[in-house]
Amino acid sequence: MDFYKIYQNKKILVTGATGFKGAWLCLWLHILGAKVFAIGYSPNKNKNLFYSLNLHKKIKINILDIRDKKKLTLYVYKIKPQFIFHLAAQPLILEGYKEPYKTYEINTLGTLNILEISRKSKFVRSLICVTSDKCYESNSSTTGFKETDRLGGVDPYSGSKAAAEIIIKTYIESFQKKQKILGIASARAGNVMGGGDKSQNRLIPDIVNSLYKKNKIFIRNPNFNRPWQHVIDPLYGYLILGANLYKDPKKYSGAWNFGTEKNTVTSVLTIVRYAIKNWGWGEVTIKKQKQFYEQTNLQLNIEKTKKILKWKPKYKIKDSVKLTIEWYKKVLNKTTTAEEITKKQILDYMK
Known part of the structure; x- marks a missing residue:
């Protein structure tokens, strides 16, 4: 598409680059011919994906903590990016219960630092802060959450994302409208899957780990429904939003939902069964354990994004699971490299 050309030779900063979505985005931007700069954090269980994609040889990576405003400012002003994709976060609900203070600090203060640095700069033109579909307050909606729905959260992770959204909105309302150069947007996406995710207590990595080791797959909430999508779909949306x-x-400043089509939320058990079918073997059992609060049903309303950005998800849930399992099977069995199959899946999507 023509909008891809806007990224050629542009300086782009991706925070959270050593994370799952961040690594996929960095490779995609590199394919588009962008001058990509990356901020990562250590320790990070997903950093192996970043390095297995050979991104450390393709782009410039700086390991720093986004909570450190002084170091972050110095780095941003050194590279002077025109685009910033802010993905750095503490992304796990269960980790939020274990480390609530850390979760709030990273997800709110980190976002605030990026906003403030961008606001004061004269070079950042497009800033996208990626949050989560968990930022909405549960309202038992059957039509999906709209961007104008009330923000909230019962658990620390969801609360931190809602707080980040409030901070983003205040910057848009207070400063962005007075500046004609900088565009600020938040991107809210749901549960994503794809090759290379190694986060703990996340469904797909747990499934693949069990399948590869020929162990039973244990799931705690078989009937929970989620708007599952392949990681490529929301990333495509971020790229469209960034260009606009x-x-x-x-x-184009403001909040945007990047979810699935209506009535496509899928249960955890269904995802497991799709994965087993594509792997060719597997057993599943329900494991009862101490329950933390998680919303039972989640669905984003994507009508605004479809109408204005002309974006919609391309892959159905079966396609997403198939692509994900294919990635893991080939990489784990060493029939291809992580870089080769990730690049192929991105190029196939672009076609």
Whole structure:
């Protein structure tokens, strides 16, 4: 698509680059011919994906803590990016219960630092802060959460994402409208899957680990429904949004949902069964354990994004699971490299 050309030779900063979505985005931007700069954090269980994609040889990576405003400012002003994709976060609900203070600090203060640095700069043109579909307060909606729905959260992770959204909105309302150069947007996506995710207590990595070791797959909430999608779909949306922000910051600043189509939420048990079918073997059992609060049903309303950005998810849930399992099977069995299959899946999507 023509909008891809806007990224050629542009300086782009990706925070959270050593994370799952961050690594996929960095490779995609590199394929598009962008000058990619990356911020990562250590320790990070997903950093192996970043290095297995050979991104450390393709782009410049700086390991630093986004909570450190001084170091972050120095780095951003050194590279002077025109685009910033802010993905750095503490992304896990269970980790939020274990480390609530850390979760709030990373997800709110880190976002605030990025916003403040971008606001004061004269070079950042397009800033996308990636949050989560968990930022909405549960309202038992059957039509899906709209961008204008009330923010909230019962657990620390969800609360931290809602707080980040409030901070983002205040910057848009207070400063962005007075600046004609900088566009600020938040991107809210749901549960993603794809090759290379190694986060703990996340469904797909747990499934693959069990299948590869020929162990039973244990699941704790078989009937929980989620708007599952392949990681490529929301990333495609971020790229469209980033390009539009660059061209017309006033029009495209604000909140955007990148979810699935209506009535496509899928249960955990169904995902497991799809994975087993594509792997060719597997057993599943329900494991009762201490329950933390998680929303039973989640669905984003993507009508605004479809109408204005002309974005919609391309892959159905069966396609997403198939692509994900294919990635793991080939990489784990060493029939291809992580870099080769990730690049192929991105190029196939672009076609």
